[in-house]
Amino acid sequence: MSRFRSFVAGAAVAVLAALAPAVPQPAAASARPAAPPAAAVWESSLQGVHGVAPDITVRQIARVSTGGWGIRVRLGNPFGTAPVTVRNAWLGRTLAPGVAALVPGSNHRLRFHGAATVSIPPGREVVSDAVPIGVEAGQDVAVSLYAPAAPINDHTFPPFAYDPPASYVNTGGDTAADESNASFPSSPVVPGGTPGTGTGYHPGQIWWLDLVTADRPAARGAVVALGDSITDGYQAVGPPGQRWTDVLADRMAAVPPAQRLAVANAGISGNTVSVQPNPYDPTGQCCGPPAPQRLERDVLSVPGVRTVLLLEGTNDLGGGQNAPPAPAQQVIDAMRGIADRVHTRGLRIVGATVLPMCLTAGSAGEQNRQAVNTWIRTGGVFDAVVDFDAVLRNPANPTEMMPDLRADCYHPNAAGDALLGTSIPLSVLGPVS
Incomplete structure (x- = not known):
């Protein structure tokens, strides 16, 4: 166990050293700053x-x-x-x-x-x-x-x-x-x-309640994590038992309120980033509407939202009994459409690369995943990119996550979630204004 902890700590340090500039300090001002606007301090998107x-x-x-x-x-x-x-x-x-x-x-x-x-x-x-x-x-x-x-x-x-x-x-x-x-x-x-x-x-069960907000938050706004089961926290079990969004929230709590963003989790297990039949549920009640259809309710209407962090595409690319695997262009078009709508509202959007899924090297599915990730990294659509694929992929087999950090082929375990949460440079979530 000590060797595993050392490995996780070392990996996190390496990622942060490579990716994470310091959080910018607010500029000095002679006038008293205005109170921050109301902001969501918790979210759990309704799914069905x-x-x-x-x-x-x-x-x-x-x-x-x-x-x-x-x-x-x-x-x-x-x-x-x-x-x-x-x-x-x-x-x-x-x-x-x-x-x-x-x-x-x-x-x-x-x-x-x-x-x-x-x-x-x-x-x-x-x-x-x-x-x-x-x-x-x-x-x-x-x-x-x-x-x-x-x-x-x-x-x-x-x-x-x-x-x-x-x-x-x-x-x-x-x-x-x-x-x-x-x-x-x-x-x-x-x-x-x-x-x-x-x-x-x-x-894990919530009825009717999807937002808790504060009129006077101890933060300058909120970041909304729009995602599927990886954001929802499925399989993030065992110590420390937190989702990556919770790890991010703990890190945010350590910075001054003028720099801090509350973290709102809009993950729904089984969700898709493109408009299509849900791969797992013909009733459409298990996994929420596709991300474009729930974007207004779960993201754009959230009080105080400054930044959106998008981590989706796994369910589209993987497919299931109710829908075949989606081609790369379908996923790319959906992500571009979401980014355009976010930008139209004057908000920042950060794209996260799609994690390894145990797809066979060279297969159509893996080629589609690689194409989507190349576009996320180089397409210029997102204001910033967090390369979750690079954080968790196994160097010995890049089509899968590192064995000690995964619960199954699609989901990190708690240690993997912890590494994701610590790998996000706070500066990519937006400048202090």
Whole structure:
């Protein structure tokens, strides 16, 4: 194990030495700087609709990437065919990381334009009024919602067992205001990859909640990571048990707020970067709409977004039972279209190369992956490039990730995610203004 840690540390140092200039310091100014605009401090993109909520309360745990004051949440019903009527909603801070019990006095009723209840029509979202509390970087926020008979728009993926996002489904009825965990048992543990409504702890499962924002963030804005399962955190299990976006958030927390960006994770497992049938799911409910179709909701509408980091293409190029592998040009055209829309909004976009996928050397699939990566590196479409392929590929066989850093052919393990998160030069995420 010590030799493995030394290898990972050495690889990270080598990558950073080659790629990472220092984060630029803000210019001195005689006038007091303006307060930063509101920004997302957490995100978990909704992916589909699975069933209808019974007469229960769900307490959802969101670990914010940076601190802030004046907390709001966004609730969505993008996939439902009937309204989501939220009868009671509360927000508080957890007593300890990953638990359902709340700090006494921290639980506040959420209101929507002053009302304690809200109905979300199909295809729409609502944003709450601000709650007058502050949160610190890495702190868990608990959002408790009571919406019986509502279509469940969710985000579900198999995560590290006790690392949020997660939710607790209560024993029944409306207990959203309860600061204790008496009605929110931590067992049984319901597998995160399986949508379900049973009482207990649901790692990786979120209902209706897709954004937590701060009116006064301890950051100058946000970077949104648009991606698939690699960004979602699938298979990032074992120590340290973090997604690469969480590692990036920890690094951001160490720089001054005037230079810092909150990190919003818009990854959805199984997502595609091009508009096509989903390779894994003919129902279209497992993996979210293709990236171009969800770009407005999950990226461009996110408060405070300054930079987009795009890591997609694996599912398009790999294909599945429901769709054949996509040609390189299809992926390139989709990425170019996303970059154009991001630039039209005056935002920065960083492209990440597609990781090795165990495709046979010289095969059509591997040639397509190489063509896409060459275009990402040299096409001039992105404001900057992070070469994740170069960070994780096996020098002895460049068609696969290094054995100690991969969970399977498509996904890094936790150590691989840690290396990705440390390899990103903070300066590529945008100049301080």
